[in-house]
Amino acid sequence: MEPEAPAGQAPAAASKLSEAVGAALQDPRRQRRLVLVIVCVALFLDNMLYMVIVPIVPYYVHSASEKPTLTSKVCVTTLPPPTLANASADTVNTSESSTAAMPARSTAQPQYPTDNEDVKIGVLFASKAILQLLVNPLSGTFIDRMSYDLPLLMGLGVLFASTVMFAFAEDYATLFAARSLQGLGSAFADTSGIAMIADKYPEEPERSRALGLALAFISFGSLVAPPFGGFLHKFVGKTAPFLVLAMVSLLDALLLLVVVKPFSAAARARANLPVGTPIHRLMLDPYIAVVAGALTTCNIPLAFLEPTIATWMEHTMAASEWDAGIAWLPAFVPHVLGVYLTVRLAARYPHLQWLYGAFGLAVIGASSCLVPACRSFAPLVLSLCGLCFGIALVDTALLPTLAFLVDVRHVSVYGSVYAIADISYCVAYALGPIVAGHIVHSLGFEQLSLVMGLANLLYAPVLLLLRNVGRLKRSRSERDVLLDEPPQGLYDAVRLRERPLSDREGAPRSPSGPFDACEDDYDDYTRS
Numbered sequence: 001m002e003p004e005a006p007a008g009q010a011p012a013a014a015s016k017l018s019e020a021v022g023a024a025l026q027d028p029r030r031q032r033r034l035v036l037v038i039v040c041v042a043l044f045l046d047n048m049l050y051m052v053i054v055p056i057v058p059y060y061v062h063s064a065s066e067k068p069t070l071t072s073k074v075c076v077t078t079l080p081p082p083t084l085a086n087a088s089a090d091t092v093n094t095s096e097s098s099t100a101a102m103p104a105r106s107t108a109q110p111q112y113p114t115d116n117e118d119v120k121i122g123v124l125f126a127s128k129a130i131l132q133l134l135v136n137p138l139s140g141t142f143i144d145r146m147s148y149d150l151p152l153l154m155g156l157g158v159l160f161a162s163t164v165m166f167a168f169a170e171d172y173a174t175l176f177a178a179r180s181l182q183g184l185g186s187a188f189a190d191t192s193g194i195a196m197i198a199d200k201y202p203e204e205p206e207r208s209r210a211l212g213l214a215l216a217f218i219s220f221g222s223l224v225a226p227p228f229g230g231f232l233h234k235f236v237g238k239t240a241p242f243l244v245l246a247m248v249s250l251l252d253a254l255l256l257l258v259v260v261k262p263f264s265a266a267a268r269a270r271a272n273l274p275v276g277t278p279i280h281r282l283m284l285d286p287y288i289a290v291v292a293g294a295l296t297t298c299n300i301p302l303a304f305l306e307p308t309i310a311t312w313m314e315h316t317m318a319a320s321e322w323d324a325g326i327a328w329l330p331a332f333v334p335h336v337l338g339v340y341l342t343v344r345l346a347a348r349y350p351h352l353q354w355l356y357g358a359f360g361l362a363v364i365g366a367s368s369c370l371v372p373a374c375r376s377f378a379p380l381v382l383s384l385c386g387l388c389f390g391i392a393l394v395d396t397a398l399l400p401t402l403a404f405l406v407d408v409r410h411v412s413v414y415g416s417v418y419a420i421a422d423i424s425y426c427v428a429y430a431l432g433p434i435v436a437g438h439i440v441h442s443l444g445f446e447q448l449s450l451v452m453g454l455a456n457l458l459y460a461p462v463l464l465l466l467r468n469v470g471r472l473k474r475s476r477s478e479r480d481v482l483l484d485e486p487p488q489g490l491y492d493a494v495r496l497r498e499r500p501l502s503d504r505e506g507a508p509r510s511p512s513g514p515f516d517a518c519e520d521d522y523d524d525y526t527r528s
Contacts, residue, residue: 032200034259036210039193040217041252042156045245046186047221049163050128052229052241055325057121057175059233120172122307122433124179129430131183133423137279139187140419144276148196148415149262155189156253158182160246167242191422195414198403202412205347208400212339215395219339219388223332226325276413277406282420287405290465291398295424297459298361298394301368301387301452303432304439309371312445317376330381331388338392346397351470353397354463360393361460368453372446390456401469408472 143151162185165178197214201207232240256262282288313319313327342356367386374380399421406417439448 031259034255035196035200036213038252038256038259039152039197040214041248042152042159042189042193043214044217044221045156045249045252046159046182046190047218048225048228049159049166049182049242049245051222051225052245053166053179054226055230056233056238056241057124059238122437124172124176125307125433126430127176127179128183128186129426131180132187133426133430135184135187136191136419136423136426139191140279140416143188143192143195143415143419144413147262148192148199149256149260151188151192151415152196153253153256153262155185155187155192156249156256158185159189160249160253161185163242163246163249167239167246187419187422191415191419194399194418194421198400198414198418199412202407204350204400205343207403208346208396209343211399212343212396215392215399216336216339219332219335219392223329275411276416277410279416279419282406282410282416285405285409287409287466287469288402288417288420290462291402291405292420292424294357294361294394294398294459294463295421296427297456298364298391299425299428300432300455301364301449302391303428304436304448304452305368305371305384305387307433308436308440308445308448312372312440313380316374317380319377323377327377327381327384331384334385334389335392338389339396342393342396346400353401354466354469356397357394357401357466358460358463360390360397361456361463363387363390363393365390365453365456365460368449368456370453372449401466404472405469408469 139151158181162178162181165174165181169175169178194211194214197210198207201210229241232244283292309327310319310324313324317323319327338360345356346353363386367383367390370383370386371380374383399418402417402421403414406412406414410417436448
């Protein structure tokens with residue numbers, strides 16, 4: 001009889017555990033922490049998939065381009081492995097050749113496939129950002145109407161399909177389709193995830209802290225992805241890194257189903273809440289336009305340096321592939337430091353978010369101008385650290401500002417405004433892999449870096465236009481006006497109060513700001 005006692009206690013223990021988990025999920029504070037974990041994992045996964053192919057794609061593209069050339073010319077079989085140091089390897093091969101004609105063919109032949117591969121790799125990297133850029137205006141509207149949980153689940157599902165397609169891709173067309181499919185998933189997962197954080201954390205400094213944590217996961221995913229992908233690709237197999245990421249996306253989607261329950265009756269009720277401001281009207285908001293311009297400007301140096309700095313390092317300081325890859329590794333520390341510093345400053349001085357962003361743009365501009373002056377490894381690492389530190393300042397300060405602007409000037413629904421932020425990022429990363437190489441060939445790496453640095457330095461004073469944003473008062477939400485009850489639910493978690501000022505028609509109005517001259521035109525358009 002003694003062995004039966006533990007067996008009989010097992011169902012009771014499982015029942016108690018289930019009740020404890022259910023009670024924990026019902027607690028709003030614990031639930032939003034789990035939501036923050038889910039979103040951070042989704043952002044981490046998306047950036048892991050974005051960067052994990054960096055050491056793998058050259059092998060894929062070279063293998064795909066090598067197969068058809070084997071039937072045409074036998075000398076192609078003497079090509080070295082697909083690395084960035086093909087030119088030096090070709091010189092070694094020619095010295096071992098026994099004929100005079102063979103060196104000329106073996107040194108000249110690889111140049112054309114190599115250039116073609118560079119173009120293919122650039123287009124492959126940009127395809128994700130291009131499709132994400134095209135889909136974001138639609139995904140923002142969809143998220144505003146369908147709430148945040150279902151689009152996030154859809155995005156994770158598309159990322160899972162994209163990752164599996166990457167794992168079993170055998171040609172360039174399949175790689176291109178998988179990369180483009182990732183852009184489709186990112187347009188839903190990234191935008192809805194950031195918007196969900198802004199909605200779950202309506203008050204400062206919790207909102208800035210939560211968004212800063214999400215940015216730290218983005219940076220960490222971009223940092224660990226290349227060594228993670230290269231290690232598994234070399235020692236386990238080409239499908240290993242993608243299958244691991246696919247499993248992570250699947251587990252994250254299952255956790256979302258358990259915590260948020262996007263198909264429940266409560267989720268369907270949330271879909272009937274007031275619709276947010278259309279994305280085209282948000283784009284006409286001058287304050288939002290200034291923030292979006294800053295997000296694009298600060299990310300242009302990073303997007304343009306990533307595909308070009310390795311070649312410049314090889315020519316300038318005879319750097320190896322390992323040096324080019326390891327140069328970005330220390331930048332993770334100042335990025336996290338910038339996030340932490342901005343969050344702490346925003347908690348104490350929340351009305352100075354514009355100043356933190358302006359200072360970040362100045363740091364980015366100075367760091368970008370210093371990059372071409374570096375002639376050794378250590379100064380270059382310091383410049384790249386300054387670049388990432390400035391980007392952390394700008395992103396951490398301005399992403400919460402977008403949510404605040406929606407709260408005080410529009411309806412507190414965040415899908416479209418963070419779709420605009422995602423568009424700002426995608427503009428830089430869609431142009432970088434394709435345009436940067438052509439600019440370097442035509443103008444030079446030094447001129448490219450100086451122009452990008454100057455653009456950031458010139459844009460920093462523009463953020464002075466946001467200095468009065470902290471004085472704006474939050475308006476009553478549409479739900480309060482229609483139902484005359486305290487705000488509750490997914491979209492109305494923000495505690496709102498009426499603005500004290502009114503215009504000539506009795507409508508609530510914000511305090512005066514730098515854009516008062518164009519406010520009348522903007523108000524006439526929105527009323528129409």
